[in-house]
Amino acid sequence: MTYHPRKGLAALLLAGSALIAPPALAQDSDTLVIARSMDVNSLDPSRAFCDTCQFYLTAVYETLVTLAPDNQSLVPNLAESWEVNDDFTEFTFMLKDATFADGSPVEASDVVWTFNRLKNVKGSPSFLMDGLTGAEAVDAKTVKFTVDAPNSEFLNKVSAPYTGIINAEVAEANGAVSDETAAEADKAEPWFLANSAGSGPFQLASYSPEAELRLARNDSYYGEAPAFSEVVVTQIQDAVSQAQALETGQVDIAMQIDPDTAQSIRSGDVTTEVIPSYNFVYIGFIPGAKGMDGKLTAEVRDALASAIDYDGMLDFTVGGNGEKQAAPIPNGFPGTAGLTPRSQDVEKAKKVLADAGLSDLKLVAGYPNDNVYGVDFNIMMQKVQQDFAAIGVELELKPLTWAVWRDELGAGEWPVTAIYYAPDYYGSGQYVAYFGMIEGFPWVGRASVGKPELVVNPAEADLYAKALASSGDDADAAYQELGEAMMEDAIIIPLVAPNLVLAYRNDIAGVRYSACCNLPLAEITRN
Amino acid sequence: MAMTSPDTAGFSPRRRFEGTRDIWRRLPITAKIGALMLLFWILTVLTVSFWPLADPLAMVGRRLQPPSTANWLGTDALGRDVFARTMYGAVWSIPIAVVVVACAVLIGSTLGALAGFFGGWSDSIIMRLVDVTVSFPPILLAMAVAAVLGPGLANASIAMVIVWWPIYARLMRAQVLEKRENEHVEAAVAGGAGSLRVLGVHILPLCWAPTLINATMDFGQVVLLAASLSFIGLGATPPSPEWGSMISEGATKFYSWWIAFGPGMAILSVVLATSFLGDGLRDVFDRRSA
Numbered sequence: 001m002t003y004h005p006r007k008g009l010a011a012l013l014l015a016g017s018a019l020i021a022p023p024a025l026a027q028d029s030d031t032l033v034i035a036r037s038m039d040v041n042s043l044d045p046s047r048a049f050c051d052t053c054q055f056y057l058t059a060v061y062e063t064l065v066t067l068a069p070d071n072q073s074l075v076p077n078l079a080e081s082w083e084v085n086d087d088f089t090e091f092t093f094m095l096k097d098a099t100f101a102d103g104s105p106v107e108a109s110d111v112v113w114t115f116n117r118l119k120n121v122k123g124s125p126s127f128l129m130d131g132l133t134g135a136e137a138v139d140a141k142t143v144k145f146t147v148d149a150p151n152s153e154f155l156n157k158v159s160a161p162y163t164g165i166i167n168a169e170v171a172e173a174n175g176a177v178s179d180e181t182a183a184e185a186d187k188a189e190p191w192f193l194a195n196s197a198g199s200g201p202f203q204l205a206s207y208s209p210e211a212e213l214r215l216a217r218n219d220s221y222y223g224e225a226p227a228f229s230e231v232v233v234t235q236i237q238d239a240v241s242q243a244q245a246l247e248t249g250q251v252d253i254a255m256q257i258d259p260d261t262a263q264s265i266r267s268g269d270v271t272t273e274v275i276p277s278y279n280f281v282y283i284g285f286i287p288g289a290k291g292m293d294g295k296l297t298a299e300v301r302d303a304l305a306s307a308i309d310y311d312g313m314l315d316f317t318v319g320g321n322g323e324k325q326a327a328p329i330p331n332g333f334p335g336t337a338g339l340t341p342r343s344q345d346v347e348k349a350k351k352v353l354a355d356a357g358l359s360d361l362k363l364v365a366g367y368p369n370d371n372v373y374g375v376d377f378n379i380m381m382q383k384v385q386q387d388f389a390a391i392g393v394e395l396e397l398k399p400l401t402w403a404v405w406r407d408e409l410g411a412g413e414w415p416v417t418a419i420y421y422a423p424d425y426y427g428s429g430q431y432v433a434y435f436g437m438i439e440g441f442p443w444v445g446r447a448s449v450g451k452p453e454l455v456v457n458p459a460e461a462d463l464y465a466k467a468l469a470s471s472g473d474d475a476d477a478a479y480q481e482l483g484e485a486m487m488e489d490a491i492i493i494p495l496v497a498p499n500l501v502l503a504y505r506n507d508i509a510g511v512r513y514s515a516c517c518n519l520p521l522a523e524i525t526r527n
Numbered sequence: 528m529a530m531t532s533p534d535t536a537g538f539s540p541r542r543r544f545e546g547t548r549d550i551w552r553r554l555p556i557t558a559k560i561g562a563l564m565l566l567f568w569i570l571t572v573l574t575v576s577f578w579p580l581a582d583p584l585a586m587v588g589r590r591l592q593p594p595s596t597a598n599w600l601g602t603d604a605l606g607r608d609v610f611a612r613t614m615y616g617a618v619w620s621i622p623i624a625v626v627v628v629a630c631a632v633l634i635g636s637t638l639g640a641l642a643g644f645f646g647g648w649s650d651s652i653i654m655r656l657v658d659v660t661v662s663f664p665p666i667l668l669a670m671a672v673a674a675v676l677g678p679g680l681a682n683a684s685i686a687m688v689i690v691w692w693p694i695y696a697r698l699m700r701a702q703v704l705e706k707r708e709n710e711h712v713e714a715a716v717a718g719g720a721g722s723l724r725v726l727g728v729h730i731l732p733l734c735w736a737p738t739l740i741n742a743t744m745d746f747g748q749v750v751l752l753a754a755s756l757s758f759i760g761l762g763a764t765p766p767s768p769e770w771g772s773m774i775s776e777g778a779t780k781f782y783s784w785w786i787a788f789g790p791g792m793a794i795l796s797v798v799l800a801t802s803f804l805g806d807g808l809r810d811v812f813d814r815r816s817a
Contacts, residue, residue: 240781260591264782316590316605369760376779379604382766386586386605396767399678 004318032228032508032524035236035251041124043207044192045164046117049124051422051518052213052233054161058517059215059231061198063166064093064111064143064215065120065155067426071278071332074155074426078106078199091158094142100167100199102219108137113168115145117178121186127433128424146263150469159516167197178271201226201522210234213280215521224523227525239374246270246503253504253511255519259321260275262501269506270399274321278330278515279373279502281317281420283365283384283493285447288449289415295358296415301490303352306345308384309390310494316383317375325494327483328421328435334428335467335479342487349391362394365416366408372420373498380495381418412449418495425516428479429468435492436482438462447491459486550811558807561765564800565746568793571617583615583768586721591783601785603776605766612768619769620797623684628742629686634813635695636738640692643703644726654700657693665690669752673761680753680769683762687752691745698741701736709733736812744805747798754794770794 003184042048045057058066064079083498088272098106108494112135119129134146148153157163168178174195176188178523196204201223204214213233217226236242239261247267257265262272278397285304287296310324323331325338353359365384367377381397387396411416424430435443438459460482486492504511510523530610554562581587586606587598595602642653660668672686706712707730715729750770756762757771758778765772770790777787 238779238781260780319590371779376604376776377778378765378772382550382605385766386584399760399764401674401760404674404677 006161017118019058031230031232032253032521032526033251034233034244034519035254036233037237037242037258037504038210038213038235039257040207040209040213040235042189043204044189045198046121046125047116047123047189047192048162049396054424054516054518055521056204056213056215056233057140057161057164058200058514059202059378059521060196060200060204061160061161061166062098062106062194062200063164064095064158067159067516069512069514071513072426074159075287075454075514077159078111080407082155084155088152088154088471091145091147091154092138092520093143093145093158093436095143095220097415099205099220099222100170100197101172101220102167102197103220104167104169106165106167106199107140108143108167109140110168111135111143112137113171113178115163117166117171117176117182117186118163120180121184122183125160127423128157128160128162149465151429152468152471152475153427153429156425156429160425161517162424164198167199170197171468173231174451182229193279200514202231205230212482221457228521231521243503246505249505252508253524255502256374257503259499259501260319260374260407262503263319265503271502271504271506271508273502273514274499275511276323276501277373277498278332278499279420279422279500280325280328280494281372281375281380281418282328282495283376283381283416283418284443284448285491285493286409286412286415286447287454287491288447288451290414292415294454295356295361297356298488298490299352299354300358300361303349303356303391303490304388304393305342305490305493306352307393308342308387308495310342310495311344311346311405312387313380313495314384317380321374321499323497323499325497327486328492328494329428329431329479329483329486330423331497333423333426333431333479334476335481335483336428337476338480339483339487342493353391353393360394361392361394363416364396364398364414365398365418366398366405366414367418368383368405370400370402373500375420375496375498377418384495386420404452411445413423420434423515428482429464432460432467432479432482436464437486437489437491438464442492455489455491457485457489501507528645537579551591553811554807555810557803558810561646561800561803561805561807564649564796565661567802568617568621568797568800571614574619574623575614578614580611583607583612584766585755591780591786593783594785599605600789601783602714603773603786604780604783609773609786609789611774613770613793616768616773617766617795617811619680619763620666620750620753621794623753624797627684627687627691627749627753628746629765630684631691631745632695632742633740634688635692636699639699639727640703640731640734643700644707644722644730650700653696660689660693664751666755669756670759670761672754678761678764680763680767683753684757685697686761690752691749694741694745696739698737702737703730706730706733740805740809740812743801743808747801750794750797754790 003255038052039050040052041050045061047216062078065074066077068075078095078098080096081094085094089161114402115135119132131147133148138144171188174188174191179184195208201221203218203281205214207213215231218227236245239256239258243257243265245251245342246254259274285296285301311324312321314320324341325331326341329336365381370377378399385395389468437444437455437463439452439456444452444455463482467475507527509525509527551571587608588602590604590606592602598608603609642650669686669690671682672689676682692703712729715725753762754771757769758775763769763772770793773790774787780786
């Protein structure tokens with residue numbers, strides 16, 4: 001290639017003029033522009049697992065059932081009706097007449113193929129299909145699922161965006177496999193980065209990692225057409241830059257503005273709403289960590305939890321824009337109504353530690369050095385450090401990169417950590433499945449580091465089975481007992497449930513927060 | 528007839544030494560300002576615990592308050608006094624820079640002098656090691672080393688020494704190569720002096736000026752690199768009031784500009800001071816490149 005100085009100069013001038021051109025990119029157009037720091041791990045529905053994936057998959061693929069705007073009740077999506085047997089082991093869905101973007105009908109065989117692939121490909125969201133023993137196409141429009149044990153939450157799981165139905169024929173033609181060999185034989189993940197095969201109102205137009213995710217309207221959509229012909233998710237890293245892009249009109253919606261930054265927005269063209277979210281940040285105790293030797297008993301963990309100034313925490317991490325949370329189940333989910341959040345009790349904490357002979361306890365906290373849902377983990381952990389110091393416990397802080405954090409967590413390098421969690425669907429069972437002190441569950445492994453007897457709470461397994469075998473008030477009561485049991489475990493100590501800021505230009509309507517799907521793009525319009 | 532060693536006649540290294548007062552007189556005004564600014568920070572490091580400042584780790588007021596008469600540079604996200612933290616920050620940043628520069632000078636100069644004086648395979652090995660090290664971008668190498676060792680100021684310091692020593696090795700090798708050819712050295716060798724004596728007594732005393740100038744200028748750069756490592760989370764761990772980590776905390780609270788302002792100005796003043804002083808010292812000692 002030869003270098004042409006004149007051309008280079010022209011390009012420079014062009015680039016310069018782009019900088020000074022009026023930034024009226026978004027307004028009055030048929031394109032919706034969204035600012036977001038994207039965390040995409042994959043765009044393959046069976047392998048993706050991220051907050052960006054939630055709303056991308058919702059726009060492009062459709063689930064059998066979905067969550068109503070009340071964030072609690074399930075409403076028809078691809079399935080027009082469904083039946084559940086009395087002991088919650090068989091689920092039958094009747095499909096409506098829908099078509100994929102290529103015009104072919106959505107049939108029971110596609111649904112069976114999709115669920116089998118999700119289970120067999122062993123990707124990040126495959127755990128949702130744990131316990132699924134059979135998926136069967138009864139006829140072209142009827143699907144029956146069977147699970148190995150009563151599971152009243154299976155229906156809710158089916159609203160998670162990762163269960164969006166894929167056009168089996170198109171996907172198979174591009175290397176996708178759904179049978180038991182899928183974990184190795186399926187080679188379709190790269191194809192899904194450039195193409196989509198769903199029945200949703202949008203299709204994937206293009207994706208460039210760390211830069212832009214572009215969706216185009218599905219012109220042959222069988223339902224009501226979305227208001228925008230194009231949706232562009234543009235990578236903007238931090239809250240302040242997102243707020244500036246929103247104020248200048250470069251973007252229509254900014255997805256990750258924290259409450260402090262929202263307060264500093266002065267433009268009259270921007271609407272901000274602060275709403276409760278189902279996300280929370282927590283510290284976790286790891287009694288099996290190196291050097292602990294049985295020091296972190298349930299009483300000691302409870303005493304440490306009593307040292308924390310939860311009101312102050314709320315103020316320091318999110319400026320008061322959040323809620324306290326009792327158990328590791330978000331406020332508003334089944335079984336949480338009767339739970340009382342912990343409160344600070346310094347005298348009790350001191351006494352318990354003195355009785356246990358641990359008045360000069362030294363702990364180390366390893367945590368990812370990150371800012372999630374507006375909470376700066378460094379600030380949060382410095383507050384914990386101050387609160388622990390007040391009862392004579394010295395906490396050393398180790399902010400880590402994600403990769404190092406994961407390694408050291410697995411090895412039990414430190415007895416305290418901090419991390420966050422967001423729901424994938426409406427239902428409390430997913431929290432028990434993750435945080436419950438039941439043999440074989442993820443947090444038992446993390447907290448015990450190979451010595452499950454340190455933390456396992458035998459009562460919880462029975463309660464969990466009871467909750468999954470019942471529904472309505474009975475299930476709520478069982479989840480409340482589980483919540484109380486998990487509070488007594490004092491392994492997971494929720495610190496803050498941060499509020500979420502919906503920030504958008506005044507001419508945009510229909511922006512809402514969904515517990516399954518994050519931001520439903522098809523509902524957004526421009527006035 | 529008594530043999531007189533030729534190096535006592537016209538080539539005594541001591542003649543190159545000049546009185547401190549003489550050096551001060553010949554320094555340009557900018558260098559004097561730089562020296563005073565550096566002196567201020569050194570005095571701060573030594574005496575800050577006696578100053579009537581707020582506790583840099585304690586909450587003293589509401590969070591994110593703008594500058595006021597009570598908190599001259601406002602409060603940060605945990606309600607701590609930013610001015611007090613900035614002043615205490617010197618206790619972390621300045622000694623680290625001293626240690627890192629001293630270690631880099633010691634290791635680099637020793638290896639460089641050996642390479643330059645003995646030549647041959649020792650020269651090849653040492654200088655290839657230097658080439659390999661400097662072929663990495665410094666910040667990247669420091670990040671990699673700090674990431675492997677884990678966060679913490681001690682590890683960050685080791686990382687910075689690893690990045691910095693090759694500069695002094697090259698500098699010292701070039702000096703030794705040049706001075707080795709001087710007649711007084713040949714005379715010393717002819718007079719039967721051992722290798723180490725020739726190197727230590729007859730060559731090294733003539734080589735320290737460029738190293739001193741470079742070390743002065745690097746001092747500020749090391750403060751900057753330490754702050755950069757802390758900024759990305761590989762240096763000081765919370766809650767230590769290190770300048771880089773303070774700026775990092777301020778970056779997420781952008782509209783509360785005062786959180787990053789204090790440590791930012793502190794870093795600026797140290798880097799500026801050492802650049803001024805280094806430039807001035809070069810004017811005095813190293814007239815060729817002035």
